[in-house]
Amino acid sequence: MGLSTIGDNQVARRVEDEIFRSGRDLRGTGFRTLMFGALAVSVFILAVLIVQVVVDGWPTLTGRFGDFWSGTLRSRSSDEGLGISQGLKGSIWIAAFVALFSFPIGVSAAIYLEEYAPRNWLTNTIDIAIRNLAGVPSVVYGLLGLFLFVKTLNGGQSALFAGGLTLAILVLPIIVITSAEAIRAVPSSLKQGAYGVGATQWDVIRTQVLPFAAPGILTGTLLSLSRAVGEAAPLILVGAITGRLAARDSSLIDQLGERFTAMPIVIVGWVRNSGADEGFGPAAGAAIVVLLALVIAMNSVAVLLRGYFEKKRG
Amino acid sequence: MADISISNSSTAAVGSLSVEALAGPQKRARKEALIRSVFLLASLVSILISVLIVVSLVRESWTFMTQVDWSVTWGQNGWRPRRGLYDMPTLLVASLIVTVIAMLVAGPLGLGAAIYLSEYASKKTRSFFKPILEVLAGVPSVVLGFFALFFISPQVIERIGRNGWLVIGAVIIIAYLAVIAGWTRNLVRREAGTELATQIKRVLTLTALVATALILIWWVNSVAGSGDPASADFFSVKRSGQLAAAAVGVGILTIPLVASVSEDALASVPQELRSASAGLGARKLTTTVQVVLPAAVSGIVAAFIIGISRALGETMVVFMAGGAADEATFTSSPFEGSLTMTAGMASLATGTDNVVGEGLTFQSLYFVGFVLFLLTLFLNIAAGRFVNRVRERY
Numbered sequence: 122m123g124l125s126t127i128g129d130n131q132v133a134r135r136v137e138d139e140i141f142r143s144g145r146d147l148r149g150t151g152f153r154t155l156m157f158g159a160l161a162v163s164v165f166i167l168a169v170l171i172v173q174v175v176v177d178g179w180p181t182l183t184g185r186f187g188d189f190w191s192g193t194l195r196s197r198s199s200d201e202g203l204g205i206s207q208g209l210k211g212s213i214w215i216a217a218f219v220a221l222f223s224f225p226i227g228v229s230a231a232i233y234l235e236e237y238a239p240r241n242w243l244t245n246t247i248d249i250a251i252r253n254l255a256g257v258p259s260v261v262y263g264l265l266g267l268f269l270f271v272k273t274l275n276g277g278q279s280a281l282f283a284g285g286l287t288l289a290i291l292v293l294p295i296i297v298i299t300s301a302e303a304i305r306a307v308p309s310s311l312k313q314g315a316y317g318v319g320a321t322q323w324d325v326i327r328t329q330v331l332p333f334a335a336p337g338i339l340t341g342t343l344l345s346l347s348r349a350v351g352e353a354a355p356l357i358l359v360g361a362i363t364g365r366l367a368a369r370d371s372s373l374i375d376q377l378g379e380r381f382t383a384m385p386i387v388i389v390g391w392v393r394n395s396g397a398d399e400g401f402g403p404a405a406g407a408a409i410v411v412l413l414a415l416v417i418a419m420n421s422v423a424v425l426l427r428g429y430f431e432k433k434r435g
Numbered sequence: 436m437a438d439i440s441i442s443n444s445s446t447a448a449v450g451s452l453s454v455e456a457l458a459g460p461q462k463r464a465r466k467e468a469l470i471r472s473v474f475l476l477a478s479l480v481s482i483l484i485s486v487l488i489v490v491s492l493v494r495e496s497w498t499f500m501t502q503v504d505w506s507v508t509w510g511q512n513g514w515r516p517r518r519g520l521y522d523m524p525t526l527l528v529a530s531l532i533v534t535v536i537a538m539l540v541a542g543p544l545g546l547g548a549a550i551y552l553s554e555y556a557s558k559k560t561r562s563f564f565k566p567i568l569e570v571l572a573g574v575p576s577v578v579l580g581f582f583a584l585f586f587i588s589p590q591v592i593e594r595i596g597r598n599g600w601l602v603i604g605a606v607i608i609i610a611y612l613a614v615i616a617g618w619t620r621n622l623v624r625r626e627a628g629t630e631l632a633t634q635i636k637r638v639l640t641l642t643a644l645v646a647t648a649l650i651l652i653w654w655v656n657s658v659a660g661s662g663d664p665a666s667a668d669f670f671s672v673k674r675s676g677q678l679a680a681a682a683v684g685v686g687i688l689t690i691p692l693v694a695s696v697s698e699d700a701l702a703s704v705p706q707e708l709r710s711a712s713a714g715l716g717a718r719k720l721t722t723t724v725q726v727v728l729p730a731a732v733s734g735i736v737a738a739f740i741i742g743i744s745r746a747l748g749e750t751m752v753v754f755m756a757g758g759a760a761d762e763a764t765f766t767s768s769p770f771e772g773s774l775t776m777t778a779g780m781a782s783l784a785t786g787t788d789n790v791v792g793e794g795l796t797f798q799s800l801y802f803v804g805f806v807l808f809l810l811t812l813f814l815n816i817a818a819g820r821f822v823n824r825v826r827e828r829y
Contacts, residue, residue: 149720153555159547160564163690167571170687173586174578229477237471238478247478250485256741256815257808258748260777261488264804267784268491290484297481321463323470344573351575354750354777358784358800385577385751392581392755393785396675402585409578420573424566 174413178406189407194382194390198400205408208387211281211361212350212415214376215383218285219292219349224342227296231338234297235304236326255294262291263358271359279360281381287355292345299344303337304330336430343423347416353385361386384412492808495801503795514774515762516783521799523806525765529773533682533753536769537746539607540686542739545693549738552694553701554723572691580755583684588676588756591683592770597658600770604654612647619643657768676756679769684752693742700734700822701727703829733828737821744814748807750777776807 182189192204230251238244266287271279307330315325331338361382382390391405503521511522548568552561595603619639704727712722728735758772761782766773774782783800 146718146720149718152720152723153551156547156551156555159544160551163544163548163571163694164564164567166687166690167567167574169586170574170578170582173582177585226477226480229474230481233471233474233478237474247481250481252819253812253815254481254485254488256744256811257488258744258750258777258811260748260750260780261492261804261808261811263784264780264801265484265488265491268495268801269487293484294481297478321459321467323467347573351573351577353575353577354754354781357750357754357781360784385575388577388581389751389755392577392584393760405581406585409581412575413578416573416575417570420570421566424569428562428566 171413174406174409176406177403178408178410181403181407182410194387198391198394198398198404203404205384205387205411207382208384208408209411211284211381211383211386212412214281214381215285215288215349216346218282218289219346220342222286222289223293223296223345227293228300228338230297231300231304232326232330235301236322236330251294251297255298258354259291259352260354260358262287263355265290266355266359275378279380280378282377283359284356284361284381284383285377287359288349288352291352291355292349295345295348296341299341300334300338303334303341306337307333336426340423340427343419343426347419347423350383350419351385351412351416353383353389356383356386357389384408384415388412488808492801492805495798496805499795499798499802502798513762513764514779516779516796516799517761519795521795521802522765525763526774526776526779526803528765528767529678529753529757529763530747530775530777532678532767532769532773533685533749533757533775534743534746536679536682537686537689537749538739538742540683541689541693541742541746544686545690545738545742546697546735548690548694549697549701550723550728553698554719554727568691568694571687572695574688576688576749576751577755579684579688580681580752582687583680583752583756584676587683588680592677592680600658601655604658605651608647608650608654612643615643653767657770675758675760675772677758677770677772678753678766681753681756681758682769684756685746685749688749688752689742689746692745693738696738696741697731697735700731700738700825703734703825704730705829731825733821733824737818737825740814740818740821744811744818747814748777748811750781753778754781776803779803780807 188201189204190209191206192202193207195203197203230247234244234247238247266283270283270286271277275283311329311333312325315329320328360380388405388408391401391408395402395405507519508521508523510524511520512525513520514522514525548564552564556564592600619636708726708730709722712726717726753775754777757774757778759774759778759782763772763774763779780800780803783796
């Protein structure tokens with residue numbers, strides 16, 4: 122409570138420094154800066170990556186906007202008809218396969234594991250299988266698709282349904298794991314309340330568990346959709362086309378049995394051609410801008426959705 | 436009072452309310468059982484897929500293993516499947532180089548980011564950076580392949596040049612040696628004075644010195660030995676990339692994975708440990724390095740193992756930027772082009788309608804896949820063990 126002179130202030134600051142060591146803990150500050158540097162570098166790389174790809178691809182994307190969307194795979198980069206329409210079509214098909222097969226099977230499996238499964242060897246085996254499947258490299262799923270769908274079921278001919286089913290299998294464990302997490306987070310009081318008024322187990326799942334877990338399940342599904350759309354290695358193994366693909370107008374059902382390509386495969390093909398024909402480089406860049414926009418949009422929606430519900434439920 | 440008796444023994448069921456009555460209509464129970472079995476079937480799909488993967492891998496690679504002349508799988512100086520030469524060391528060494536360099540990138544960056552996010556970042560900083568890292572996790576590998584080929588290879592690897600890489604490599608090797616030396620010193624100090632400690636010290640010092648010398652020789656060799664001998668200071672421009680560029684790309688892909696698993700491990704360390712450390716007068720740095728990190732070490736080891744497994748299984752980046760197309764010559768230098776196990780499989784499957792070539796080409800694909808599958812399975816199981824250890828402790 123004394124007079125506050127300049128001298129007093131200095132003493133006070135020294136005492137404060139002694140206590141908090143803010144000005145003197147060089148090693149602590151250095152360590153903190155180093156750790157922040159690691160985080161900043163990781164994020165900086167992402168920024169450089171996006172800028173670099175956009176710079177490379179922008180002229181092609183805007184220069185011949187309409188043609189690029191409606192164009193097809195060609196053998197020369199100077200060809201007017203060069204474009205990504207076949208790749209987009211293939212990727213939409215793959216997303217449809219994931220939505221049609223992985224989503225219902227994955228969510229059902231998660232419901233069984235969280236709501237029904239007794240503690241026995243079978244449940245344990247299922248659990249171990251799912252965990253290990255999630256860590257299997259994506260090329261190995263390609264080998265499975267090649268063996269099962271191409272060689273065994275389709276007489277050695279590659280087809281769209283083989284690629285779609287392979288990727289549906291690839292993302293299945295991701296959907297099961299994220300959905301199971303969402304279902305586990307449902308408060309048991311909600312379920313007890315429903316049982317208390319006479320609901321059966323299926324009633325409880327239908328009216329309480331699923332509505333509450335829906336945002337989490339949706340987030341997981343979106344993440345796995347974007348994973349499937351961006352995945353290339355398994356598709357290459359099951360024989361997606363990187364070179365030229367004849368444009369055909371066939372019915373939806375016929376398309377399933379035809380040869381196919383997808384956005385990431387188009388990119389790989391063009392990048393590999395760019396050694397001989399430089400014009401393919403920018404074209405690949407433009408295709409990447411489209412793919413990246415798609416994937417980042419899906420991921421951001423998923424992350425924001427989760428954040429919104431986490432905040433809402435406290 | 437006797438007319439409403441609740442009983443669960445059938446012999447005494449005189450009342451109007453019995454367990455049978457409580458069970459509800461049979462139709463309802465049958466519907467419930469049906470629904471349950473549908474869900475059970477869905478969850479059995481995962482076992483079916485696992486079995487199918489193993490069956491397809493074993494079947495085809497068994498054909499390869501029983502029919503191949505084993506001399507073409509070892510010491511052939513190159514992976515040339517279309518000509519019947521399946522040299523495994525070529526693929527294994529390339530995979531090793533890519534995985535090590537990728538982890539040199541992803542390990543420190545991922546762990547550092549995790550430490551900052553978990554121990555230092557304010558809530559606001561966290562909610563800004565974490566979604567960005569999650570977006571980085573979602574970038575498709577073909578994008579990293581493109582980036583590695585058109586940016587990392589010409590703008591980073593080749594621009595830094597031969598002399599630059601000599602220095603950078605030496606610094607990294609010596610830094611790691613310093614970390615290992617410090618770690619052994621702590622280990623030995625704990626056992627100080629005993630006969631065992633002196634023995635451990637001798638063995639470890641000797642191994643570390645020999646290992647460092649070997650790594651340094653390999654490094655100087657591979658930096659000096661690659662590129663065009665005519666241009667002394669620069670690597671020859673490789674339009675198709677090289678292993679080092681691909682490996683850095685793989686490393687960037689692995690950062691978010693290492694970061695998120697290590698962050699989970701750090702977050703599972705109880706807050707009481709930090710408070711106790713602070714209460715004893717430890718600074719933030721001391722608390723983080725000597726209390727939190729040792730407590731989370733199992734989880735961090737798991738994060739690194741999962742990262743290694745991911746880097747080993749990454750295909751497209753190496754396939755696009757690894758600097759080799761259909762076949763690869765044996766190399767131990769990261770500045771040359773080669774094929775990893777995964778890229779070797781992808782390159783076998785591209786370009787043609789079906790996998791064709793000498794008799795066993797198709798089966799060789801499954802043989803390589805089987806080796807890769809076993810390696811990653813082993814790593815993932817090991818990582819799972821470490822994660823469980825953290826869970827059990829806290």
